Amino acid sequence: MDPFRFGGIPTRVVFGHGTLAELPGEIERLGRSRAVVVATPRQRARAEALAARLGARAAGVIAAAAMHTPVAVTEAALAELRRLDADCVVALGGGSTTGLAKAIALRTDLDQIIVPTTYAGSEMTPILGETRDGVKTTQRSDRILPETVIYDVDLTLGLPVGLSATSGMNAIAHAVEALYARDRNPIVSLMAEEAIRALAGALPAILRDPGDRAARADALYGAWLAGTCLGAVGMALHHKLCHVLGGSFDLPHAETHTVVLPHAVAYNAAAAPDAMARVARALDAPEAARGLFDLAASLGGPTGLAALGMPAEGLDRAADLAAAGSSWNPRPVERAPIRRLLEDAYHGRRPAGAA
Ligand code: NAD
Numbered sequence: 001m002d003p004f005r006f007g008g009i010p011t012r013v014v015f016g017h018g019t020l021a022e023l024p025g026e027i028e029r030l031g032r033s034r035a036v037v038v039a040t041p042r043q044r045a046r047a048e049a050l051a052a053r054l055g056a057r058a059a060g061v062i063a064a065a066a067m068h069t070p071v072a073v074t075e076a077a078l079a080e081l082r083r084l085d086a087d088c089v090v091a092l093g094g095g096s097t098t099g100l101a102k103a104i105a106l107r108t109d110l111d112q113i114i115v116p117t118t119y120a121g122s123e124m125t126p127i128l129g130e131t132r133d134g135v136k137t138t139q140r141s142d143r144i145l146p147e148t149v150i151y152d153v154d155l156t157l158g159l160p161v162g163l164s165a166t167s168g169m170n171a172i173a174h175a176v177e178a179l180y181a182r183d184r185n186p187i188v189s190l191m192a193e194e195a196i197r198a199l200a201g202a203l204p205a206i207l208r209d210p211g212d213r214a215a216r217a218d219a220l221y222g223a224w225l226a227g228t229c230l231g232a233v234g235m236a237l238h239h240k241l242c243h244v245l246g247g248s249f250d251l252p253h254a255e256t257h258t259v260v261l262p263h264a265v266a267y268n269a270a271a272a273p274d275a276m277a278r279v280a281r282a283l284d285a286p287e288a289a290r291g292l293f294d295l296a297a298s299l300g301g302p303t304g305l306a307a308l309g310m311p312a313e314g315l316d317r318a319a320d321l322a323a324a325g326s327s328w329n330p331r332p333v334e335r336a337p338i339r340r341l342l343e344d345a346y347h348g349r350r351p352a353g354a355a
Pocket residue numbers: 040042043067068069093094095096097099117118119120121122123125127128129155156158159160163167230253254
C-alpha cells in the first residue's frame with residue numbers, strides 16, 4: 001500500500017426523492033433565516049416557486065447565473081444580496097448556478113445550500129472557476145466549499161437526455177482522473193470506481209426511459225461520488241485539456257469532457273495500469289479508453305470536437321496551451337503526442353488503446 005493523506009469530507013449531504021422539502025429545516029439547522037435563491041435565467045420560474053415555498057425564510061431570487069461564473073454577474077448579485085439583506089444562499093441548478101453561489105460565498109463567507117439539478121459535481125468541491133474579461137482563473141478555498149448539499153432525485157427527472165448523457169460523462173471524468181491522481185488515496189479510489197459503475201449502469205437506462213426513478217437515483221449518487229473525488233484529489237491531463245478547450249475556444253463544458261475523456265485515458269493508459277484496470281472493471285468493458293468511447297457513443301453523445309465548433313486551425317494553439325506549464329500527469333505531457341490526441345478527438349476517432 002502506498003502512503004497517503006485523507007482530509008475528510010465536511011459537506012453535509014441530504015440525498016433522496018423529494019428531499020427539497022427538507023430545505024427549510026436545513027436553513028434552520030445552519031442558524032439562518034433569510035435565504036436568497038440563485039438560478040440561471042432559464043430556471044427563474046423554478047427558483048421563484050422555491051422561494052414561494054420558503055415563505056418568510058426567502059429573501060428573494062437572483063436568476064442571473066451564467067456559464068464560467070463571470071465576475072460582473074457576481075458583483076451585480078452581491079449588490080442585490082445586500083439590498084435583500086440575505087443571510088445565506090440557496091443554489092438551484094447545475095454547475096453554473098453553483099458557481100455563482102460559490103463566488104458569493106468566497107466574498108461574503110455566507111453559508112451555501114446547493115440543490116444540484118445536473119451531474120457536474122461542483123457542489124462537492126472547494127474549487128471556483130471565474131471569468132473576467134474572457135480570462136478564466138481557478139482557485140481553491142475552504143470558503144468556497146458548500147456547507148450543505150440537498151440531492152433531490154425528483155429534480156433530475158426532467159434533465160434532458162442529451163444533457164444527462166454529457167453531464168454524466170463529465171462526472172465520470174472526475175472519477176477516472178481521481179483513480180490516477182498523484183494524491184490519490186484508498187477511500188477516494190473506492191468512491192471513484194463506484195461512481196463510474198453507478199453512472200455507466202444508469203445512463204443507458206436513462207436514455208431508454210428518462211423517467212426511470214431508480215436509474216436517476218443511481219446517476220445522482222454517482223455524480224455525488226464523482227464530485228467528491230474532484231474536490232478531494234488533484235486532476236490531470238483530461239481536466240487541463242478541457243480547461244484549455246473551454247476557456248480559449250469557448251467549447252461547451254460537459255460535451256467537451258465527453259469527447260476528450262477516452263483520448264486522455266488512452267494517452268495515460270500505459271502509465272497508470274492499475275487505474276485503467278479499475279475503470280475497465282467499473283465499465284464492465286475489456287479496456288478503459290475504448291470502453292469510455294463506446295459508452296459515450298451508445299448514449300448518442302458527441303464524439304468529435306469538430307461537431308462542438310472547434311476550429312481545425314485552433315488545434316496547434318490548443319496543443320501549445322495544454323503542453324505549457326507544469327501540471328502533473330501520470331505520463332509526461334509532451335506537445336507532439338498531445339497534438340495527435342487532439343487530432344483524434346477532433347475527428348472523433350475511436351482510441352486505439354494504450355498510446
Ligand atoms: P449548467 O449549470 O451551465 O447547466 C446547463 C443548462 O442546463 C443551463 O441552461 C441550465 O439552466 C440547464 N439545466 C440545469 N439543470 C436542469 C434540469 N434539471 N432540467 C433542465 N435544464 C436544466 O451546466 P453544468 O454542466 O451543470 O455545469 C457547467 C459549469 O460548471 C461550468 O462552468 C463548469 O466550469 C462548472 N463546474 C465547476 C466545477 C467546480 O468544481 N468548480 C465542477 C464541475 C463543473
